[in-house]
Amino acid sequence: GESVGLHLPTLSVQEGDNSIINCAYSNSASDYFIWYKQESGKGPQFIIDIRSNMDKRQGQRVTVLLNKTVKHLSLQIAATQPGDSAVYFCAENGGQNFVFGPGTRLSVLP
């Protein structure tokens, strides 16, 4: 299930299940979005990006969906693995610079 932690919302999923991480972005003028994965002690790592002229893009085990009407972005991870445990951030290009969301911690249960 999903719950709001002290600092980060947390999503707990069973290994092998699919994960869906959601993000609401703020700037209707944003036309480019990126999902990043951040493991403890490391910098954000690029996962997948999408431009505003698309509503879906697929990568290896990941899919990003963009709904511009409600300014919503989601990241779907298929067959979640223990190595997927991390904090996930969405980023929008916000006109000039990339603006990051607050992040969601994904916890994969054995």
Place this chain on the structure above:
Amino acid sequence: GAGVSQSPRYKVAKRGQDVALRCDPISGHVSLFWYQQALGQGPEFLTYFQNEAQLDKSGLPSDRFFAERPEGSVSTLKIQRTQQEDSAVYLCASSLVGRLANSPLHFGNGTRLTVT
């Protein structure tokens, strides 16, 4: 290595000391960004360079923060008279093209600054 390199990885400073944080971007990358990340939060923009030109410093929290990229490659973020609220992870990112070209940022592993 081919990635963004930052040094030092950890820095402990006494309040009032000056610190300098270094970033080696990916070779040939035009854009360089500095971000600040507080514990449990997303990265917050500090400043942006296109080659050697600092085009945006709107995110720098005070005039104690100064960044440079004199030859368009390595960059240094300097914080003068550090305060406890400066404690954070400082992330550097580079991108192949200018920031309006919609290209992903490649991040280093950051420098964790602790001010005591």
